[in-house]
Amino acid sequence: MKNKFFTGLLALVGVVTVISSCSKKLEEYNPSGLTASTVYSKAVGFESLVNAAYSYTRYWYGKEEGYSLTEMGTDIWTNGSGDVYPQLTTYNNLQGNNTNALDLEWNNFYAAINLCNTGISNIAGVSDYTAAQKTTREAELRFLRAFYYWHIVETWGGVHFSTKPSDGVITTANRAPVDTFYNQIFTDLQYAITNLPATTSDYGRATIPAAKGFLARVYLTRGMNAQAIAMSNDVIKNYGLSLLPNYADLWDMTKLKNKEVVWAIDYSTNLAYNDLATGTFPTGHSRGSNNGHLMFGMVYDQVNTAILIRDIPNGRPFNRYMPTLSLLNMFNETDDARFNASFQSTWFVNKAATGFAIGDTAAYAPKVAVATAISNAKKYTMYDVSKVYGSNGVPSQRKFYISLKKFLDPTRTSVAEAQSARDAYVMRLAELYLIAAEAEVNINKPDSAAYYVNVLRTRAANPGRVAAMQVLPSQMNIDFILDERARELAGEQLRWFDLKRTGKTIDRIKTQNLNPDAAAYIQTYHLLRPIPQSQLDAVTNKTEFKQNPGYQ
Structure with a gap:
């Protein structure tokens, strides 16, 4: 999909989130006189809505807040010394008021839902669409609504639900059963499967295999195993998709658009289209590029600055997350190429100094314990497993460790560049085999x-x-x-x-x-995330719309 999103009309007509997080009275002024009914009656305005509806995926996929809500607090990742959301990582005092990751995702996913609701409600009135165009765009919006609602219900449970657009500030929220969400998700995905195209020349738009693949994931989530198997096989066999022969090629920046991708968030190679603004869309545009390359790297540039300095191939390390010892132990790297394709254990000299030439080993983090005498005999710095993790698996230091390298981007133009044009895979064919x-x-x-x-x-x-x-x-x-x-x-x-x-x-x-x-710290109530406190403060029906159980 083109990565330049038209936002001016959306800002003018004032499409807002389902529930405003602002508790003050707002006086709205619309100097243009434009309204949703006028803007969305023409194809040019409606196309801006559909593009905007896709854009909200960028608040989750390839973004730090999304990584913190999906990878952290699990069995395979723990916090590096740079983790800014330790409550999500460890569940230690996790509340609705101590991480803005929850606010950002809640606000923007509900904004996305409202935009989808607005489009679905208005599409019949688009005067210069053909009937086929109306059907396709509605199918895309229904796919996206199902996609966003799945993330909402799985993250927060039975919270606010609506299929009607809101135009203005709404100060009450409802509590819908989880089944209500899933009934709508199934309905929307079936509509999408029936009416989406099988392929698209506009990379990143929803297609039949994307909708079927996501439906297979939803079937599995709901314990509908026979349906999950049938739908997975449908996607595996019938849409020209195939596994890349080499797992490592999945992470090659020159091979991102490949036959294993079922659906991806398409980040532009023109970084100007990946606006770094952090405000809520539409004023925030597409909120930057993929920043996964920043999150998982150890601070290699602090090992020995005489021989190893920050460079483009090794990335700009924010040191947010490190693998648990259990994750490392899940791999047999003698047999399994995925370990070396996924992780970096060796860093090489990139600044010549006495006794070191460019390309010599500067730092090495082996998966196994190494005898002290052997380690001390090496001229490079070694962080063997005994120097990273205690015998109980708790990290003894959180700065130097085996690092996930999947998302590194050697095409960045400078060592300080925070943006990456890497596409974020939402689903690839391998997941269908695992489903x-x-x-x-x-x-x-x-x-x-x-x-x-x-x-x-x-x-x-x-x-x-x-x-x-x-x-x-x-x-x-x-x-x-x-x-x-x-x-x-x-x-x-x-x-x-x-x-x-x-x-x-x-x-x-x-x-x-x-x-x-x-x-x-983890408790059973942590299977749902806390509702953002700003949301609870904003609603007027506080006795009906309360915090998820377990959170104070």
């Missing part, structure tokens, strides 16, 4: 589950290690599936939903102690 595998486990068909898993493990095998990578039906259970999803999808903004869907959040984090940082 089918999990559903097969759920209905006690381990043979079929192993088949789907082995397709991915064959692709992931190091040369000569295909046989070693194959798994047996007897190995198929939910914990294995979750481990495999971690190996395949780590960092791709799915993990919190995976644990919640499988009922494994408390077990994996606390009982199995796979994330000891979070294990100390």
Whole structure:
């Protein structure tokens, strides 16, 4: 999709969120005289609405707040020293008033819902659309409404729900049952599947396989296993999609648009179109590019500045997140190419100095413990596992560690560049294989589950290690599936939903102690996030619309 979004008309007509977070009385003034009914009666105005409806995906995918809500507080990631949302990472005093990530996502996803509702309600009146154009655009808006509502209901539970547009400040909120959300999600996705095109030349727009793939994910979430298997197979077999032969190629900036992508957020290579404004859309435009490249890197530029300085290939490290020891231990890197394709363990000299040449090893973080005598004999700095994690798995320091490199962007033009043109994968074909595998486990068909898993493990095998990578039906259970999803999808903004869907959040984090940082604080009520306090303060029906249970 083109990455320049038309926002002027939207700002003028004053489309607002479902529930305003401003508690003061507002006096609205519209000097243009334009209204939604006039702007959206023409194709040019309506196209701006549809483009804007897509733009809100950029508040979640490829953004720090979205990573914090989806990857942190799970069994596979914990906080580096630069984490700015530690409450989400550890559940320590997580409330609705102590992280603006919750406010940002709530406000903008409800703004997106209202925009979709507005479009669906007004599309019949667009005078210069053909009937086919109306159907396609409505299908896109229904797909997006389902997409946003899924994120809302899975994050916060049965909160405010509406399919009607609001034009002005609404000060009351309702509490709809979770089933109400899902009934609408299913209805909207079925409409989208029936009316979307199978392909698009405007990359990033919704298509039939995108809607079917997302529906497979929703089926799995709701325990509809047979439907999840059938829908996954439909996408796998019928739309010309295929796994890339080499897992590492998924992260190559020159190969982002490939046949494994079911749907992605298309960030422009022209960074001017990826506005860094942080205000609420439409005034905030598309709110910057992908910033995943900033989040997962250790501060390599603080190891030894005489020989290793910040450069473009190694990234600009914000040091937000580090892998749990359990995540690292899920990989057998001898057999599985995904470890070295996903993680960086070695940093090389990029500044010559006495005793060091460009390209020599400057820092090394092996997955195993190394004897002190061996470590001390090396001229480079070593951060073996015993120098990063204590025996209980709690990090002993949070600055130097094995780092996720999937999202690094060597095409950035300067070492200080915070923006990346990397597309954010929302769904790729590998997830459909894993959805089918999990559903097969759920209905006690381990043979079929192993088949789907082995397709991915064959692709992931190091040369000569295909046989070693194959798994047996007897190995198929939910914990294995979750481990495999971690190996395949780590960092791709799915993990919190995976644990919640499988009922494994408390077990994996606390009982199995796979994330000891979070294990100390997590409670069952954390399976829902707290509603932002600003939202609770703004509503006038406070006795009906209350905070989620467990949060004070």
